[in-house]
Amino acid sequence: MISDKMEVLVKNSSVIRAMFEEGKRLASIYGADKVYDFSLGNPNVPAPSEVNEAIKAVVDEESSTYIHGYMSNSGYEDVRKAISASINRRFGTDFNESNIVMTVGAAGGMNVLFKSILNPGDEVIVFAPYFGEYRSYAANADAKLVTVSPDTTTFQPNIKEFEQLITARTKVVIINTPNNPTGVIYSEDTLRALADVMKRKEVELGTDIVLFSDEPYRELAYDGAVVPYVTGFYDNTVVGYSYSKSLSLPGERIGYLVIPDSLKDAELVKSACNTATRILGFVNAPSLMQRVIARCVDVDVTENIKVYDRNRSALYEGLTLAGFECVKPQGAFYMFMKTPCDDKEFAERAKKYNILVVPGSSFGCPGYVRIAYCVAYETIVGSLDSFRQLAQEFR
Ligand code: PLP
Numbered sequence: 001m002i003s004d005k006m007e008v009l010v011k012n013s014s015v016i017r018a019m020f021e022e023g024k025r026l027a028s029i030y031g032a033d034k035v036y037d038f039s040l041g042n043p044n045v046p047a048p049s050e051v052n053e054a055i056k057a058v059v060d061e062e063s064s065t066y067i068h069g070y071m072s073n074s075g076y077e078d079v080r081k082a083i084s085a086s087i088n089r090r091f092g093t094d095f096n097e098s099n100i101v102m103t104v105g106a107a108g109g110m111n112v113l114f115k116s117i118l119n120p121g122d123e124v125i126v127f128a129p130y131f132g133e134y135r136s137y138a139a140n141a142d143a144k145l146v147t148v149s150p151d152t153t154t155f156q157p158n159i160k161e162f163e164q165l166i167t168a169r170t171k172v173v174i175i176n177t178p179n180n181p182t183g184v185i186y187s188e189d190t191l192r193a194l195a196d197v198m199k200r201k202e203v204e205l206g207t208d209i210v211l212f213s214d215e216p217y218r219e220l221a222y223d224g225a226v227v228p229y230v231t232g233f234y235d236n237t238v239v240g241y242s243y244s245k246s247l248s249l250p251g252e253r254i255g256y257l258v259i260p261d262s263l264k265d266a267e268l269v270k271s272a273c274n275t276a277t278r279i280l281g282f283v284n285a286p287s288l289m290q291r292v293i294a295r296c297v298d299v300d301v302t303e304n305i306k307v308y309d310r311n312r313s314a315l316y317e318g319l320t321l322a323g324f325e326c327v328k329p330q331g332a333f334y335m336f337m338k339t340p341c342d343d344k345e346f347a348e349r350a351k352k353y354n355i356l357v358v359p360g361s362s363f364g365c366p367g368y369v370r371i372a373y374c375v376a377y378e379t380i381v382g383s384l385d386s387f388r389q390l391a392q393e394f395r
Helices: 004-011 017-032 049-061 064-068 077-091 103-115 132-139 159-165 188-205 267-281 285-298 304-319 344-351 376-390
Strands: 100-103 123-127 144-148 172-174 212-216 238-242 255-258 334-338 369-371
Touching: 004 077, 004 132, 017 159, 017 344, 064 285, 077 100, 077 255, 100 103, 100 238, 103 132, 103 172, 103 212, 103 238, 103 255, 123 132, 123 159, 144 334, 159 188, 172 188, 188 212, 238 267, 304 334, 304 376, 344 369, 369 376
Parallel strands: 123 144, 123 172, 172 212, 212 238
Antiparallel strands: 100 255, 238 255, 334 369
């Protein structure tokens, strides 16, 4: 019954989601406190109180038909205005409401953009390790994913190899910083080098290449690390943002695209994204959440960051003491740990200790596992003895 295309996608269905289901199964056998489930990037920190207050205020103060009704497919104008003003204040940009399209999270935004600009056979370049769902999003548009191999010394993009992989069919380059799964933040130098290569290649090949900056973790940066705003480096940039992680709202499905006027054919791309939002069946981003975001664009998430930072330190210290080698994350809430054997085998062996981690192969980077530390502090502390026992197996 199912389509040939879906058959392949179902077979390769997300390892991360499968792990999540395994976590629930183990918790029902051993009890939730005995299972160390680091599989999913589901924030354990509650949404800031301002979000719940805003939900109540919207329901109490705004007209019901307005809150629950249809609006322009790109979203409420006042919401887009509030978002563009906030971006301008924080990053010195010059956007207005016409540059913003409200989306069903970062995933929805990426699918809207890809539907709008990709032709079958176009190439989408990603830097390993990368969020595995990019494969499906490219496949949705019948595009081909091209992977730049990882630089496992810095986990910054390998610029030399990137340049060699750009062809006349390259249409989109995806970057994700702070990065899932490494927690690395791409430096300004890296972004400038990347932009220089893309500008050069556009001239050489006579093509337009879009840099898509996938930024669900933008606010989650530690030790005062700066996450440069990418539109300043390269004109043909589109930014995808999501409130899933910064405001702990992954189930609410709310985010936005920034389509700068500097983008080639910006007006056409805006119209295409508006149409794609409708015809992909989203119609528009969730209305109530848009109204809430209008009141929460500048909510301070410092307290959430402190919680993740405490987890980060405890986990990094514990794993390093146990003898594991980890990339010290600068942002997001993931740790990328080198495995002493094949990463899939390691993830299997970790299950014996009720530890659930995701093999690096799912991110195009074998030899590592991803540990999502957006969990209770007690889970981290409780897991360390099990990690130590697991490390002993390889002595
Ligand atoms: N991009 C990256 C790098 C992610 O890690 C995620 C979710 O984990 C997404 C996109 C999807 O985010 P959203 O829930 O906003 O669709």
